């Protein structure tokens with residue numbers, strides 16, 4: 304396929320999990336979809352998605368990937384900044400280098416893609432940016448501090464960009480998923496040095512947390528929400544998509560005094 308009149312979207316992190324399901328879903332809905340990832344093979348067509356090799360940690364890789372999409376499709380209407388990974392462990396135990404690596408992907412990766420894609424979207428007269436946040440970006444979650452911080456950072460970026468890009472017709476929104484089945488658990492990095500003073504509490508947390516992951520649904524609701532946002536000429540800033548209990552819990556964060564919310568979350572997570 305070359306130049307197209309269909310709207311063109313780039314989904315990062317489209318080789319597994321939420322991004323894969325989003326990319327496939329959009330490809331069935333009149334979008335021309337480019338799906339990116341380090342494992343993606345350039346030019347390969349998978350389930351209607353054109354794959355692009357891209358490491359969001361690497362500025363040259365992002366610039367080359369975005370330029371290649373624009374060369375192939377002649378336009379770029381939307382990006383879904385979904386590439387990311389998770390990390391657990393006590394904040395005190397997390398090496399700075401590990402924390403930087405997490406931000407490199409979850410925050411700076413999204414920033415790089417935004418900066419590379421904005422000129423094309425401005426030239427088009429508009430577009431959509433959807434950033435993949437997390438419930439952990441609404442409330443700081445114990446033993447998930449650096450991941451929470453990276454998603455809070457992405458939320459701040461999203462809210463700030465909305466003012467700046469609105470005059471150019473570019474709408475920015477944040478999707479905040481609860482637990483969904485993906486490769487995130489298998490790929491998660493952990494900072495838990497032997498002999499840590501946090502070991503007992505961390506293990507209790509992990510045991511409790513694994514109960515939620517075990518019942519996590521597959522990510523189709525996230526894909527449907529992303530499609531809804533991309534079709535909305537004026538989307539909201541933030542959208543939660545989660546199992547009912549998780550949705551209720553994080554809705555309480557907005558209306559409950561912080562100390563009460565902390566007591567509730569501590570009880571639920573056994574910390």
Ligand SMILES: NC(=O)c1ccc[n+]([C@@H]2O[C@H](COP(=O)([O-])OP(=O)(O)OC[C@H]3O[C@@H](n4cnc5c(N)ncnc54)[C@H](OP(=O)(O)O)[C@@H]3O)[C@@H](O)[C@H]2O)c1
Pocket residue numbers: 315316317318319320321322339340341342343357358359360385386387388389408412435436437438479480481482483484485486487488490
């Ligand atoms: N699943 C959940 O419960 C959940 C909940 C809240 C938020 N999220 C967020 O949803 C997003 C997707 O996660 P997921 O659950 O679908 O996990 P996943 O199955 O592990 O998918 C992660 C995707 O990100 C890509 N990726 C990771 N590092 C990358 C890099 N440096 N450059 C380019 N691509 C990279 C991976 O592709 P390659 O390995 O091919 O590079 C993969 O396609 C993440 O931002 C995550 O924080 C997930």
